[in-house]
Amino acid sequence: AQTVTQSQPEMSVQEAETVTLSCTYDTSESDYYLFWYKQPPSRQMILVIRQEAYKQQNATENRFSVNFQKAAKSFSLKISDSQLGDAAMYFCASYPSHGSGNTGKLIFGQGTTLQVKP
Amino acid sequence: AAGVIQSPRHLIKEKRETATLKCYPIPRHDTVYWYQQGPGQDPQFLISFYEKMQSDKGSIPDRFSAQQFSDYHSELNMSSLELGDSALYFCASSLAGGVGEKLFFGSGTQLSVL
Numbered sequence: 001a002q003t004v005t006q007s008q009p010e011m012s013v014q015e016a017e018t019v020t021l022s023c024t025y026d027t028s029e030s031d032y033y034l035f036w037y038k039q040p041p042s043r044q045m046i047l048v049i050r051q052e053a054y055k056q057q058n059a060t061e062n063r064f065s066v067n068f069q070k071a072a073k074s075f076s077l078k079i080s081d082s083q084l085g086d087a088a089m090y091f092c093a094s095y096p097s098h099g100s101g102n103t104g105k106l107i108f109g110q111g112t113t114l115q116v117k118p
Numbered sequence: 119a120a121g122v123i124q125s126p127r128h129l130i131k132e133k134r135e136t137a138t139l140k141c142y143p144i145p146r147h148d149t150v151y152w153y154q155q156g157p158g159q160d161p162q163f164l165i166s167f168y169e170k171m172q173s174d175k176g177s178i179p180d181r182f183s184a185q186q187f188s189d190y191h192s193e194l195n196m197s198s199l200e201l202g203d204s205a206l207y208f209c210a211s212s213l214a215g216g217v218g219e220k221l222f223f224g225s226g227t228q229l230s231v232l
Contacts, residue, residue, distance in 0.1 A: 035221075043206055045161070045223035091160060095221070105151060105174050106210070106221055108160040 002027045002094050006109035013082045014117050021077045021112050023092030033095045034075045040088040051075065087116040120144055122211050122224035130230045131199050139194040139227045143211030150192040151221065152184060153208040161208055167192055168214050199231045
């Protein structure tokens with residue numbers, strides 16, 4: 001079974017500064033994906049970034065990047081140059097590859113609420 | 119670009135009533151997932167379908183049923199509604215079977231049971 005843990009219920013950052021959200025996971029799968037999703041007050045679930053476990057290179061999407069430590073089962077999200085629009089709940093999630101024989105349901109962490117201060 | 123469409127956006131029901139939630143996946147996506155998100159909680163997986171067949175089942179009550187139709191849209195049927203069923207219900211779709219699956223979520227249906 002997979003588990004995802006986000007140990008920071010709330011974080012805050014000053015506008016234009018950098019913040020890192022933590023996530024650890026546990027899986028017995030050999031191949032899997034990791035995601036960060038953003039859920040603003042509208043409650044729309046928006047994909048922020050995706051990491052393929054077999055790739056050592058950390059994924060990057062504009063101001064968003066991850067620090068993927070496979071051996072430590074850690075997957076943190078770094079938001080650079082924070083903007084007011086980044087304020088939201090952020091969910092870390094894991095997803096086993098279909099190639100591993102699983103149907104690939106997404107397992108979410110508990111979420112981290114990010115506040116951006118002007 | 120087309121996204122996952124869910125209807126209705128909001129639904130208010132009384133206890134013991136029945137509700138039907140609909141989900142229209144992104145065109146060419148063959149896999150649909152249903153999630154339930156209670157207030158202040160993370161989304162919980164309910165059920166998924168791949169090529170119109172149930173592919174996985176999570177913490178879905180027996181009072182709920184779902185199916186995926188020939189046009190790949192999916193419906194979640196909820197009977198004998200209880201107060202605890204009040205939640206945001208997400209549908210997500212993906213293109214299964216290949217490398218690099220991404221789940222794309224709809225805007226959700228907010229169900230309130232009174």
